[in-house]
Amino acid sequence: MxxxxxxxxxxxxxxxxxxxxxxxxxxxxxxxxxxxxxxxxxxxxxxxxxxxxxxxxxxxxxxxxxxxxxxxxxxxxxxxxxxxxxxxxxxxxxxxxxxxxxxxxxxxxxxxxxxxxxxxxxxxxxxxxxxxxxxxxxxxxxxxxxxxxxxxxxxxxxxxxRLLVRKALMLALGVMGVGALVIWFAIGRNALKRIDRTSLAAQKIMAGDLSQRLPETGSGDEFDRLAGSLNVMLARMERLNEGLRQVSDNIAHDLKTPLTRLRNKAESALAKAEDADDYRLALEEVIGDTDQLIRTFNALLMISRVEAGSAAAEMSVVNLSEVAEEFGELYEPVAEDAGFILRRDVAPGVVVRGNRELIGQAISNLIDNAMKYGDNPDAPEITLSVASSADGVRVTVADRGQGVPEDKYGDVVKRFFRLDESRSKPGTGLGLALTVAVMELHGGRVGLSPTEAGKEHPGLSVTMVFPLG
Missing domain, CATH: 3.30.450.20 (PAS domain)
Structure with a gap:
């Protein structure tokens, strides 16, 4: 039995x-x-x-x-x-x-x-x-x-x-059958071991360890191709899960303060307001804080939509030069009102394949950040440039402000992260995070560097690098 x-x-x-x-x-x-x-x-x-x-x-x-x-x-x-x-x-x-x-x-x-x-x-x-x-x-x-x-x-x-031929054939086929069984045993055991290793990794993944990866042997066979595709999916899931965890933590910490402030203003208005003007002023402040919260949640939703790849189906050929010129013209009067000179150095006819709306949103975020944090009385300049290079198509927004310490480059692209000296300025801390998400969707990357290294105001240059072709 x-x-x-x-x-x-x-x-x-x-x-x-x-x-x-x-x-x-x-x-x-x-x-x-x-x-x-x-x-x-x-x-x-x-x-x-x-x-x-x-x-x-x-x-x-x-x-x-x-x-x-x-x-x-x-x-x-x-x-x-x-x-x-x-x-x-x-x-x-x-x-x-x-x-x-x-x-x-x-x-x-x-x-x-x-x-x-x-x-x-x-x-x-x-x-x-x-x-x-x-x-x-x-x-x-x-x-x-x-x-x-x-x-x-x-x-x-x-x-x-006839009997001799039959015996010879039976002997040959018998040898072939035994050889096939031996080969199957050797190859089958190896395949079963790979399946067992894959099953063990899958059990750990189901237990919540998204850092696990399915084993690959480097042979390039069907198992390796399947494992490679699943590993890419697992890496994306791990990144999204980590992003979700960070968002939850950041919402708990960074949105608690504006919500508390919003409640305190409403409570203060109820307790201290004496006439309609006081109530009106309190409501306007509440509306302003509410709009800021709405902008924050809209930015979070945009990042989630981009990271989920829902905009990937809307990809088309985008004239990057035209988009950059359009946003340069749009922000030029705004920059002048804020005391900046917005310079454009846009090479004509530069095209990429992407989502025009998201690319425009990313450029808008970079210009907006440059105007917020790039103040320099001696050189109030912001430069928007588009050019093609050997490693890709580059869109750069550079300012000449205080810049960002190089050891903080990895932090400033995270959601809600803000340097201590910039917390007094308006913003959500999501602009660069959205830009990074947009570039990942387009298969590109975001690079940060000082505009003029070694100076008192080194500035910050943020470059979006799109892949060629």
């Missing part, structure tokens, strides 16, 4: 079931092949044997016609003693054997002229027992004087040849 239970457990594996099916199909095909080859071999041997007998019968008829009985007897006597000779019998009109290399024939064989209907029994000289009787096929000739001549061939030779 235990062995039967283990067999049932083993048969649950797909590889074992498929191997059993393949083995049955292989065995069936092998049996059909053996039967086909042996039947073809037997048929060819029978055909050649009959052709040989027919040719010899024609020769004997010619010899009899030219030389008579004496010549026929001499030829048959000589041929009957040759190695591997056919069966020769010369019988009289009444059927008695006069000469030949056969001691006795099955009754009635010489009665009909032409080919025998089926193999008949005969005895060789020196053999009398029934067990010594042999089978043959023959062609019988009857001449005008009543003389009968039988020319035949023992069927044991083709039968032995």
């Amino acid at each position: 235990a062995a039967l239970a283990r067999l049932r457990l083993l048969y649950r594996h797909t590889a074992v079931r498929l191997s059993a099916i393949y083995l049955l199909l292989f065995s069936a095909c092998a049996a059909v092949l053996v039967l086909y080859v042996t039947s073809i071999s037997d048929g060819q041997l029978q055909t050649r044997m009959k052709e040989s007998i027919s040719e010899e019968v024609n020769q004997l008829e010619d010899i009899y016609t030219e030389g008579g009985v004496a010549s026929l007897l001499r030829v048959l006597e000589r041929r009957s003693h040759q190695p591997g000779a056919n069966l020769y019998v010369i019988a009289g009109p009444s059927g008695e054997i006069l000469a030949g290399n056969v001691a006795g024939l099955q009754a009635g064989v010489l009665n009909e002229e032409g080919w025998t209907d089926k193999p008949f029994l005969y005895n060789r000289f020196g053999e009398t027992a029934k067990k010594d009787r042999h089978q043959a096929i023959a062609h019988v000739i009857r001449f005008e004087n009543g003389l009968r001549v039988l020319v035949g061939r023992d069927v044991g030779e083709p039968e032995n040849a």
Whole structure:
């Protein structure tokens, strides 16, 4: 029972079931092949044997016609003693054997002229027992004087040849079958081990460890291609899950303060307001804070939509030069009102494949950030440039403000992260995070660097690099 239970457990594996099916199909095909080859071999041997007998019968008829009985007897006597000779019998009109290399024939064989209907029994000289009787096929000739001549061939030779071919084929197929089982065992065990490793990794992933990856051997086969695709998906899921965790933490910390402030203003208005103007002023402040919260949540929703890839289907050919010029013209009067000079250095005819709305939103965020944090009384300049390079298409927004310490480059692109010195300024801390999400959607990257390194106001240059083609 235990062995039967283990067999049932083993048969649950797909590889074992498929191997059993393949083995049955292989065995069936092998049996059909053996039967086909042996039947073809037997048929060819029978055909050649009959052709040989027919040719010899024609020769004997010619010899009899030219030389008579004496010549026929001499030829048959000589041929009957040759190695591997056919069966020769010369019988009289009444059927008695006069000469030949056969001691006795099955009754009635010489009665009909032409080919025998089926193999008949005969005895060789020196053999009398029934067990010594042999089978043959023959062609019988009857001449005008009543003389009968039988020319035949023992069927044991083709039968032995057929059995020999069958045994050789069975042996070859048996060796092939054993070899196939050995190869399956070696390859099947390796495949099952890979499946077991994959299953173990999947169990850890289902347990919540998204850092796990499916094993890859580097062979590039179907398992590796499948594992590679799933690993890319897992990496994206891990990144999205981490982003969701960060958003939850950031909402809990960064949005708690404005919500508390909003509540305090409403409570203060209820407690201290004396007339309609006081209530109106309090409501305007509440509306302003509410608008800021709405902008924050809209930015979060935009980032989530981009990271989820929902805008990927809206990709088209975008003239990046036109988009940059459009936003440069849009922000130029705004920048002048804020005390900045917005310079444009846009190469004409630069195109990429992407989402025009998201690219425009990213450029808008960078210009807006530059105006918020790029204040420099000596050089109030912001530069918007578009150019093609060997590694991709670059869109750069550079200011000459206080800049960002290089050790903080990895932090400022996170959601809600803001430097201490910038917390007093309006903003949500989501502009660069959205830009990074947009570039990941487009298969590009975001790079940060000082505009003019080594100076008191190094500034910050934010570059969006789109892939070529």
